[in-house]
Amino acid sequence: MHSKGRINGLSDDGLGILETNGRPIYVPFAYPGDVVSVKKTRKRFGRILAVDFELLEPSPLRINPKCPHFGRCGGCIWQAMKYEHQLKLKAELFERITGTSAPIKGSPKIWKFRNVSNFIVTASGTGLKEYGNPLGVVNLSECPVFSNETPGYLRAFRNFLAETGLRPWNLKRKIGDVHYLQVREGKFTGEVMVNLIAHLEPFGDVIETFRDYFSSADSIYWSLKRDKRDDPRGEPKLVGGEPFIRERIADVLYLIHPNSFFQTNSYALKLLLKAVERFVEGERVLDLYSGVGTFGVYLAKKGFTVEGVEINPFAVEMANKNAKLNDANALFKVGKAEETPIRRYDTVIVDPPRKGLKETGKLLVTSKIQTIVYVSCNPKAFKLDYENYLRETYRVTEAVLIDMFPHTAHVEAVIKLERK
Incomplete structure (x- = not known):
């Protein structure tokens, strides 16, 4: 299949879209404004993906990539795009997927940021x-x-x-x-x-x-x-x-183990923690999907009383070690988020896996929690959770995007939901 034309849009996962007479062709490493000639395609996940293409005319969004492996490596498909445009397009994609407009904060470092x-x-x-x-x-x-x-x-x-x-x-x-x-x-x-x-x-x-x-x-x-x-x-x-x-993030020390999940961008993590703190209401916080205590320990150091629930026993052990290391008023327990008793908390923080809240959404709706802080790297999962579970009881009052993943189409969202 040979096709030639201008990239006029992006898919939700950041691939350039080349419109043809038939189905659209999805072109990795291509940006709006690029003129490309696609020489070879393959079907993948129900889409036609370009696997060999030539850049005929560069978009004004383009810069020279820093990495010699750009164009093959799957790690950074947006690396040849100016960073200010990366941020603009991330915010646009998030709004297109979720219907929620949010400002975006760039990563303090866009090189050597991964830990x-x-x-x-x-x-x-x-x-x-x-x-x-x-x-x-x-x-x-x-x-x-x-x-x-x-x-x-x-x-x-x-x-x-x-x-x-x-x-x-x-x-x-x-x-x-x-x-x-x-x-x-x-x-x-x-x-x-x-x-x-x-x-x-x-x-x-x-x-x-x-x-x-x-x-x-x-x-x-x-x-x-x-x-x-x-x-x-x-x-x-x-x-x-x-x-x-x-x-060390801000004034908190975290222990890292091979089996620990920890946010990959240490420099932008401080921005993420501050955004979560700003959205919290009251003093008593429940940290669901608490992991190694990334949010909970930070908030406890800021004076909040925190309880955390996490299904992974090893993560809970690490979270309690982190709380002790930082002399933080936080206690983490093993449990399923969807089976957690919701007591007298002022705010619930949820940072669910990529599939989203699912049954935990029903639990939150039946609770009397006034404020939910939803943290997500998957806007489609948030959209489903909001439309299927949360919309009737909660409304989005504020949101902010944090660019934890420069040179990719991914972005982290912090969304404040308040009971109607």
Whole structure:
């Protein structure tokens, strides 16, 4: 299929849309105003996706990308767009999806902001997934959104792999020894954690060799992966250094563990926390889906009385450790959000998984809570929750967007809902 034309719009997930006589073609790495010639397409998730195209005339929104891997790597499809236009388009997409207009705050840093990277380890290279190709991997030499130290991390790992002879993962056949290398950085503490996700137990000299190659890291883990799913998860075993690294956001210290979920942009996280604090009413706060206590501990340090509920027992353990570390008046318990008794709280904070609130929405409606602060990186899930559960009882009174994910179409929203 050969098609030529001007990109006049964006899909909800940030792909350029080329209108044709038939169905639209979705063009990654293309922006409104670009003139493109599409040479090859494939059907993916019910859409026609361009997999080979030529840029004939650049949009005025374009700049030169900083990363040499731009155009293949799936991490940053908007990196060749001026940052002020990224913010404008994110706000427009959010309003188009949800019907809610909200101002947007940019990330204080748009380079070297990510505090974690999961490098997939395959026979065709070590790096990040190629956009639109489930079996394609970009063999990275650097990553300007993660760290100046990325080349060093990758060089050390490749030397370790060559010395030990461990087999990289084969994505097609689903066999191999090593699947992911995860590196976490405390941007405000300088602490580093290295975690190898492998399909075999650490053994003999291999552990010592791994430690030697990453001797500058503060924490070194080897995680045993017992399944063949393509994700950076395993059972972590500490093989060197400290069990945690720390990150400091504002005046709060957070402990980070391989199994912890923590917001990936340390610099914009402060803006997110302040937005949540500004929307909270009263003194007693229930933090549903509380995770490792990111919101709850911060609010407790600000003088609120906080209780948190989280289904993951390990996350609850980490949240209580974070509360104790910060001498914060917060208590976190294991439980399902949708089964949590709603007592005399002034505000409920919800930061649900990408699928949204679902049954928890019914619980909130039947409660007498006056204020809900809804935090979401998925505007479509918020829209469904609001339309299906919350609209009849609550109204949106304020919202703000925080750009936690520069160079992508994603954005974090903080939405204040008050009982009618």
